[in-house]
Amino acid sequence: MVDDSSHLGFETRAIHAGQEPDPRTGAVITPIFQTSTYAQDGVGGTREGYEYSRTANPTRTVMEDALAALEDAAHCVAFASGMAASDAVLRIALRPGDHLVLGNDAYGGTFRLIDKVLTGWGVDYTVADMSSLDEVRAALRPETKLVWCETPSNPLLGIADIAGLADVAHSGGAQLVVDNTFATPYLQQPIGLGADIVVHSTTKYLGGHSDVVGGAVVTNSDEMREELFFLRNSAGAVPGPFDSWLTLRGMKTLAVRMERHCDNAERIARALAEHEGITEVYYPGLAEHPGHVLAAKQMRRFGGMVSFTVAGGEQRALDVAAKTKLFLLAESLGGIESLIEHPGRMTHASVDGSQLQVPSGLLRISVGIENADDLMADLTAALG
Numbered sequence: 089m090v091d092d093s094s095h096l097g098f099e100t101r102a103i104h105a106g107q108e109p110d111p112r113t114g115a116v117i118t119p120i121f122q123t124s125t126y127a128q129d130g131v132g133g134t135r136e137g138y139e140y141s142r143t144a145n146p147t148r149t150v151m152e153d154a155l156a157a158l159e160d161a162a163h164c165v166a167f168a169s170g171m172a173a174s175d176a177v178l179r180i181a182l183r184p185g186d187h188l189v190l191g192n193d194a195y196g197g198t199f200r201l202i203d204k205v206l207t208g209w210g211v212d213y214t215v216a217d218m219s220s221l222d223e224v225r226a227a228l229r230p231e232t233k234l235v236w237c238e239t240p241s242n243p244l245l246g247i248a249d250i251a252g253l254a255d256v257a258h259s260g261g262a263q264l265v266v267d268n269t270f271a272t273p274y275l276q277q278p279i280g281l282g283a284d285i286v287v288h289s290t291t292k293y294l295g296g297h298s299d300v301v302g303g304a305v306v307t308n309s310d311e312m313r314e315e316l317f318f319l320r321n322s323a324g325a326v327p328g329p330f331d332s333w334l335t336l337r338g339m340k341t342l343a344v345r346m347e348r349h350c351d352n353a354e355r356i357a358r359a360l361a362e363h364e365g366i367t368e369v370y371y372p373g374l375a376e377h378p379g380h381v382l383a384a385k386q387m388r389r390f391g392g393m394v395s396f397t398v399a400g401g402e403q404r405a406l407d408v409a410a411k412t413k414l415f416l417l418a419e420s421l422g423g424i425e426s427l428i429e430h431p432g433r434m435t436h437a438s439v440d441g442s443q444l445q446v447p448s449g450l451l452r453i454s455v456g457i458e459n460a461d462d463l464m465a466d467l468t469a470a471l472g
Contacts, residue, residue, distance in 0.1 A: 099343045106153030147329040151336040158273040159306045163313035170289025172325035173303030184210030188234040191218040193241040196436035215443040218248035228260035238267040243431040243452040245370040247379025254282030292422030296338035349392030353455040370395040395452045402448035411470035421454035
């Protein structure tokens with residue numbers, strides 16, 4: 089591992105932190121240790137602590153060290169998916185009778201896990217607008233253990249004050265969890281702003297090529313790291329070595345990809361804001377966005393996700409989504425290719441009828457790194 093990589097630039101850390109040439113062969117790229125078990129030199133005589141790949145795998149370890157370095161944090165524990173990572177945090181931090189505060193604009197899968205699974209274990213939750221510190225403060229209870237925040241949020245791209253939320257959570261004896269999937273550590277580092285725990289779907293921008301599913305939890309807490317490691321080993325939601333390698337490969341180009349994602353998204357958001365067939369554009373890079381000033385303060389740039397509502401409601405939105413050619417109609421986000429989806433019918437169907445219900449005319453686009461002129465022409469043709 090590169091010693092004390094914190095003084096290096098992000099782009100340099102993405103390529104070198106935690107990643108030394110293989111000591112035996114000199115391979116400059118971390119090998120894929122495609123093995124389930126490891127020979128021991130006598131009972132208990134493991135080599136560098138490796139005994140079974142559910143517990144630990146060298147490729148996974150390198151990926152975890154690299155992501156911790158990018159988040160400027162002490163620890164990273166990787167999981168088989170973003171939801172497995174979220175589930176681990178929730179199970180470690182909460183017990184029957186505990187309470188958490190959830191944002192009123194959150195990923196449908198997170199809401200489903202909390203609303204349909206955790207409540208069955210006796211955990212309660214309150215929905216609050218994460219952009220309002222007063223509303224979050226009012227939602228705290230003596231039994232509140234977590235404040236769960238997305239910023240930018242999914243799918244309405246709301247912005248929350250991470251440092252302010254950390255103060256509110258800590259004053260109430262709770263921990264702040266930030267889902268940093270949309271921003272990535274290139275654009276935003278919540279641990280440095282006071283967050284206790286950061287979760288990622290590494291499926292998205294970190295992997296970056298729509299070819300791997302994974303998740304990760306980042307923290308400075310030694311105790312949380314040990315609990316995460318124990319639970320992962322006990323429950324088994326581990327990423328395989330090839331998944332870990334693909335994620336590590338993707339992280340190496342995160343900085344250059346995010347710059348292009350942001351360039352394209354900013355141009356498209358401005359154009360959509362001027363289109364007569366669109367009633368609202370949600371993108372923190374627009375000056376009229378209510379979180380624009382805060383986003384500019386705590387983020388490097390504004391990200392590659394844009395959402396907008398079309399005039400004509402749900403059917404019109406569905407028609408537009410069906411007409412794009414370069415923007416592929418698909419769930420997920422953060423890959424090099426552009427995607428479009430209807431959150432109400434797709435990623436956020438689970439929030440229908442809840443406080444998190446999204447507008448029926450809403451479309452969410454993950455802006456890829458293709459030629460911006462081509463992407464604009466595709467959207468313009470679909471919008472008519």
